[in-house]
Amino acid sequence: MHPTSHDFKDNARRALDDVHLQTVMGVFRGGFVDKRKRAMERLPEFDQLRDQARDLKNHILENLDHYLERFEAKVVENGGQVHWCRTPAEARETVLELCRAADAKTVSKGKSMVAEEIGLNDYLEEHGVVPIETDLGEYIIQLRREPPSHIIVPAIHLTKGDVADTFREHHTDLKPDRNLGEARDLVNEARAVLRQKFIAADVGITGANFLIAETGSTVIVTNEGNGDLTQCLPRVHIVVTGLEKVVPTLEDASTLIRLLARSATGQEMSCYTTFSTGPRRAGDLDGPEQFHVVLVDNGRTSLLGTEFHEVLRCIRCGACMNHCPVYNAIGGHAYGWVYPGPIGSVLDPALIGLAEAHHLPNASTFCGRCEAVCPVHIPLPNMMRQWRFRESEQKLSPPALRYGLGFWGFFATKPALYHFGTGIAMTVLGLLGRAKGRFRSLPGAKGWTDTRDMPAPEGGTFQQRWAQRQRKAG
Amino acid sequence: MAEISHSLASRSAKARAGIFGDIRAALKPMRTEGAAATVVDDRIARHPRNLVPARANLPQPEQVALFIAKATEVMTSVERVASASDVPKAIADYLKGKNLAPELRLAPDPRLSAIPWDRQPTLALTSGHARDRDATSVTGAVAGIAETGTLMMMSGPGAPITLNFMPDNHIVIMDPSRIVGSYEDGWDVARTRDGGAMPRAVNFITGPSRTADIEQQLQLGAHGPRNLHIILVDQLDRGDQGPSESDGSSA
Ligand code: SF4
Numbered sequence: 001m002h003p004t005s006h007d008f009k010d011n012a013r014r015a016l017d018d019v020h021l022q023t024v025m026g027v028f029r030g031g032f033v034d035k036r037k038r039a040m041e042r043l044p045e046f047d048q049l050r051d052q053a054r055d056l057k058n059h060i061l062e063n064l065d066h067y068l069e070r071f072e073a074k075v076v077e078n079g080g081q082v083h084w085c086r087t088p089a090e091a092r093e094t095v096l097e098l099c100r101a102a103d104a105k106t107v108s109k110g111k112s113m114v115a116e117e118i119g120l121n122d123y124l125e126e127h128g129v130v131p132i133e134t135d136l137g138e139y140i141i142q143l144r145r146e147p148p149s150h151i152i153v154p155a156i157h158l159t160k161g162d163v164a165d166t167f168r169e170h171h172t173d174l175k176p177d178r179n180l181g182e183a184r185d186l187v188n189e190a191r192a193v194l195r196q197k198f199i200a201a202d203v204g205i206t207g208a209n210f211l212i213a214e215t216g217s218t219v220i221v222t223n224e225g226n227g228d229l230t231q232c233l234p235r236v237h238i239v240v241t242g243l244e245k246v247v248p249t250l251e252d253a254s255t256l257i258r259l260l261a262r263s264a265t266g267q268e269m270s271c272y273t274t275f276s277t278g279p280r281r282a283g284d285l286d287g288p289e290q291f292h293v294v295l296v297d298n299g300r301t302s303l304l305g306t307e308f309h310e311v312l313r314c315i316r317c318g319a320c321m322n323h324c325p326v327y328n329a330i331g332g333h334a335y336g337w338v339y340p341g342p343i344g345s346v347l348d349p350a351l352i353g354l355a356e357a358h359h360l361p362n363a364s365t366f367c368g369r370c371e372a373v374c375p376v377h378i379p380l381p382n383m384m385r386q387w388r389f390r391e392s393e394q395k396l397s398p399p400a401l402r403y404g405l406g407f408w409g410f411f412a413t414k415p416a417l418y419h420f421g422t423g424i425a426m427t428v429l430g431l432l433g434r435a436k437g438r439f440r441s442l443p444g445a446k447g448w449t450d451t452r453d454m455p456a457p458e459g460g461t462f463q464q465r466w467a468q469r470q471r472k473a474g
Numbered sequence: 475m476a477e478i479s480h481s482l483a484s485r486s487a488k489a490r491a492g493i494f495g496d497i498r499a500a501l502k503p504m505r506t507e508g509a510a511a512t513v514v515d516d517r518i519a520r521h522p523r524n525l526v527p528a529r530a531n532l533p534q535p536e537q538v539a540l541f542i543a544k545a546t547e548v549m550t551s552v553e554r555v556a557s558a559s560d561v562p563k564a565i566a567d568y569l570k571g572k573n574l575a576p577e578l579r580l581a582p583d584p585r586l587s588a589i590p591w592d593r594q595p596t597l598a599l600t601s602g603h604a605r606d607r608d609a610t611s612v613t614g615a616v617a618g619i620a621e622t623g624t625l626m627m628m629s630g631p632g633a634p635i636t637l638n639f640m641p642d643n644h645i646v647i648m649d650p651s652r653i654v655g656s657y658e659d660g661w662d663v664a665r666t667r668d669g670g671a672m673p674r675a676v677n678f679i680t681g682p683s684r685t686a687d688i689e690q691q692l693q694l695g696a697h698g699p700r701n702l703h704i705i706l707v708d709q710l711d712r713g714d715q716g717p718s719e720s721d722g723s724s725a
């Protein structure tokens with residue numbers, strides 16, 4: 001997908017003014033937050049499991065090469081193939097070539113954020129292979145040619161009226177006056193249309209939530225069952241995923257599974273958790289004849305051992321965006337790339353470059369809720385701080401901000417000078433603003449006074465007044 | 475296996491070398507080389523359990539009760555009958571209650587064909603993998619997992635997995651002695667079957683298919699079954715190699 005993250009400020013402003021978006025975000029707000037809280041309360045061991053999950057993921061990352069080797073060996077042993085790809089271009093070409101080798105005309109697709117990341121759909125389409133998204137939300141936005149606005153519920157920015165309009169526009173062989181008033185009608189229509197696509201597809205492409213080194217299995221977690229139809233009906237199953245998804249054993253996957261749905265949607269368990277291991281076996285009546293795993297790096301290994309190492313623990317549950325006040329205010333599209341919300345603010349600069357995405361780490365109030373709810377304890381705010389630091393270093397932030405901060409930094413590291421300077425400033429401002437108690441405009445603070453008044457200080461800094469009070473009290 | 479072009483294979487090999495080179499260079503300062511591979515092999519060989527929630531650690535009869543409660547919570551319906559000979563009537567009644575045609579697509583599983591279906595001559599039976607026109611499937615399950623009311627299915631000649639996903643209605647016949655506490659208990663059962671080989675597909679199924687993609691309103695039957703019905707049949711596994719009694723309580 002083509003990033004528009006560099007336009008974040010305009011995107012965000014438009015999102016805030018967008019009445020339609022604000023209405024749907026109003027419906028979204030709170031839903032997952034309350035459900036997660038309830039699921040957490042019902043599992044007393046939840047926090048202990050989070051600690052274990054963090055330690056497990058750390059262990060995996062420290063031994064990533066070994067676990068990947070074991071995983072690959074097991075896939076091959078079970079009759080599958082692993083394809084390694086460093087870049088999105090390599091991954092796209094690999095998938096296309098696999099589709100061509102299978103003589104594929106249509107491809108059914110389960111939801112895969114990595115497929116979004118590498119821009120797979122457009123590429124396949126340009127090269128004569130028709131991909132059909134089968135997750136209901138993904139299907140809707142594919143028809144509308146929009147990117148996902150959430151990593152778990154990709155069409156969260158739409159109302160049922162929007163979906164009805166989209167279906168009428170695209171399902172032209174159905175009666176134009178049919179009833180599409182309720183969500184039920186829309187789900188039924190999509191089910192019927194997509195069922196035929198599943199059956200016709202030559203290749204099924206899914207993502208993976210986990211890869212299991214012990215068995216060479218890939219794991220998908222879904223509620224709809226589309227991912228399963230995608231992988232058991234077509235002749236070829238291609239799994240496209242990031243290489244950090246590997247876990248050692250079935251037991252380890254079980255631990256993460258206990259956290260995933262609870263953190264994401266507040267369910268105790270998603271409807272379908274499927275472990276796929278190689279192609280169909282002798283005597284099997286169904287299942288694919290070929291099994292391919294396309295492992296995508298796309299900058300992930302370059303984060304190992306850096307200050308962003310820990311973001312590789314992410315299990316893509318979406319809890320951080322559900323709880324983020326910024327995401328809740330502007331929705332996912334404003335972020336301008338595949339991963340929105342706090343995880344996007346940390347991951348996107350790593351994957352598409354800081355020059356493109358440098359606004360995103362600034363899209364935070366540092367309220368800390370993302371880190372507090374993250375099932376694998378990723379210190380997201382701290383990482384955003386690291387990106388801001390790099391942004392300033394690479395001179396990507398506006399010069400006025402950099403000079404301003406540099407100026408402030410000079411004084412802030414010299415307490416005596418700082419107290420002296422701020423003392424004078426407060427006294428002067430206090431005297432100037434004495435009459436009205438506020439300023440309608442102030443030089444250098446236009447950003448503030450354009451939309452509201454600046455209260456005038458009552459004279460003296462906080463530190464001075466505190467010292468005075470202490471003296472009085474003492 | 476289809477012919478995969480040489481260029482694809484060599485590109486993958488080159489990328490692989492680059493990826494492993496980068497990983498090893500980045501991790502070098504973080505670990506003692508040599509030790510890592512042993513630790514990894516040991517973890518895979520022993521596959522130790524992490525924390526298993528206390529709720530999964532119950533005596534077997536209570537596990538059955540928890541399984542039923544959790545399954546019901548996610549809108550699976552559950553009933554219990556005394557023996558295999560009660561199954562045909564239970565199914566006929568279930569279909570009638572939902573106004574469904576008395577046609578069943580059965581998994582080719584000897585345990586299912588041993589059921590005395592002729593007691594309900596109105597039921598039309600065929601067996602095999604699922605086809606688009608099959609409205610109702612009947613399958614077994616390898617285990618039930620009490621902690622979340624989850625069914626554990628494993629693919630094989632007697633268990634085509636399309637039966638779990640394509641039909642509108644899925645009926646599962648299972649001996650309640652197969653109900654265990656946790657996912658980990660389920661894996662222990664799996665490791666005792668078939669010499670421990672991982673089947674092509676393992677499905678954990680927790681309730682009928684659903685979506686909340688449209689305005690976060692829950693709708694059942696997105697792509698998979700709208701109805702999931704479990705019939706627990708006491709003594710179904712009697713006389714064969716079902717999981718032993720200790721499977722559940724060993725957790
Ligand atoms: S960063 Fe944490 S909370 Fe956010 S998606 Fe990843 S695992 Fe979930």
